Amino acid sequence: KNVEFVKEKRLVQDFLSMLAKNPNHVTYGEKEVRDKLEKGLVKTLLISAGIEKYRVKFKCQGCGAEKELTLVKEEMLAKGGKETCEKCGGLMYEEELRSIVDELAALAEKTNAQVEVISTETDEGKMLLGSFGGIVALLRYAAQE
Structure with missing residues (x-):
């Protein structure tokens, strides 16, 4: 050690x-x-x-737009695996999560x-x-x- x-x-x-x-x-x-x-x-x-940060990929259910964010654990929990799409205003869901x-x-x-x-x-x-x-x-x- x-x-x-x-x-x-x-x-x-x-x-x-x-x-x-x-x-x-x-x-x-x-x-x-x-x-x-x-x-x-x-x-x-x-x-x-x-x-203790994570790279989260979101995908819009409406228009298919993708977005990647780096978040700390607390931010991830606050978002609950969801994000608002900047293109169409629809709901984006967490597609991938990596440390x-x-x-x-x-x-x-x-x-x-x-x-x-x-x-x-x-x-x-x-x-x-x-x-x-x-x-x-x-x-x-x-x-x-």
């Missing part, structure tokens, strides 16, 4: 060092990391074990990115979740914005 913590600390420290020295070689936040994963730019995905950790890990695997799940049992792990939303990536090469 200690060996794993040492590895996790080093990975987070590598990210922080890269963020300070070469900020265009890293990215963080769900939207930004998802974008870089879809473009195949991510070398290593660091994701916090403490993330954000599983979803981003699957995206990473498609492009052969390394996936590291970081515990919240170290200071670095707590900082990853608290300061960066628990989702960061080291990129294969500098991203052009």
